[in-house]
Amino acid sequence: MKLAAFIATTALTATTAFADGHVDRTGWPESFTVGTASQGGTYFAYGSGWANLVAEELGLTGGGEVTGGPMQNMALVHTGDAQFGMTTMGPAAESIAGTNPIAPGLQMTNACAMFPMYQTPFSVTALASSGIESIADIPDGARIGFGPAGSTSDTYFPRMMDELGVNYERRNGGWSDLGGQLQDGLLDVIAFAAGVPVPAVSQLEVQTDVNIIEFTEEEQAQIMAAFPVSEFDIAADTYTTLESDARSVSMWNFAIANCDLPASFVNAVVDVVMSDNERMVNIHRAARSTLPENWTKNAGVLPWHPGAAQWFVENAGADIPADQIHGN
Structure with missing residues (x-):
């Protein structure tokens, strides 16, 4: 069953509309950080790149932050210390199960899937x-x-x-x-x-x-x-x-968002990243796999952020089960 059956939000139009302020920005942060990994690695180059792109397109302050990588990013996004991050499906599954070595026993279920990155x-x-x-x-x-x-x-x-x-x-x-x-x-x-x-x-x-x-x-x-x-x-x-x-x-990688972020904000971020693959490939060649059809690579590991799920339902024909969307 699709998200549209469960939530009704203002339809978001092209990316230019976000920059022009035609979307309800209630609850949007003035700035954001994307948890990446160490310098010299792909996460840092890719993550800093899309953070800068989103900040420019949406008129916000934002950027990539050096972290310990996928495990720490799950923890940072779960707690809200970072709005966004990037993780790999193995560490994501371990974190949700409560076996992340950073906080053993803590089920990090407040980190939501945002968009597919690359393998x-x-x-x-x-x-x-x-x-x-x-x-x-x-x-x-x-x-x-x-x-x-x-x-x-x-x-x-x-x-x-x-x-x-x-x-x-x-x-x-x-x-x-x-x-x-x-x-x-x-x-x-x-x-x-x-x-x-x-x-x-x-x-x-x-x-x-x-x-x-x-x-x-x-x-x-x-x-x-x-x-x-x-x-x-x-x-x-x-x-x-x-x-x-x-x-x-x-192993597949996904961008993640704190599940409590406004749906309109996450929807806008996903649109900036997913609507123009050429811009992403210019940031890093690994983004050749950052394509809408790869939403399926989540395979039920991470709960979907409602704003992200809405984007993939409306723009990629995604059929995301209601029980895989956070808050449903």
Whole structure:
């Protein structure tokens, strides 16, 4: 059953109407923040980009904020310390179930789905000089950088390495910092879970020769059987290093909103982001997947914000069950 059967709000028109003030802005904040992740990662580039776009289009003050990534963003948005954030479906499901390590036992049900972002591929990078060209080549006790503590990478990639029988020393840090450590020989491998191209990897390619390591078919199948991920190929044109598509796995990302934000505000934000994909792709190439039809990738994990659900019902033909919309 569609949202329209349950709520009646003023229909929102084109984005220009928002800027012109033709929409009821009752309850709208004067400023907003978007919880992203560490600098050098895709979340920060993508999130800061859409935050700036929304602020400009809606005549508000807003921007991206450096955070610990998807787990922390769920907590910040749930409590209202950030109006918006970005998360991955695995950490989102854990947070709603009350198993987020930031606040064990707290079911973070006040963070609502806003719009689909892109898939996060899991990929491994090493210096070409290391001789590491496959997962099997990773030496016993390798120093692996898994990203910021509590990030999607840090939550799932160590488990994946365990599943594949890799023995390692676990290191954490921001992506830019870990890229520098890899280049300086302080790390053997970086295990990235981030939208591609990952800024830190692109920067490494400019400065040195790297190997972007794909999973074998057997490794891919083994990981897909053990974790909430799907098959994914990193396109050859993503990095100058790649000569062909690289076999990977991925997890979907969604933008989230505090569920108590006004429906008209969230609807306006979603319209700015979803109505012109070219602008989003100019912010980050990962936004090629930021398309209305990908509303289905939520798959009942997160409750929908009413304002977001209304946008997808009216503009993408979404058939969102009433029990998956917050407040119903």
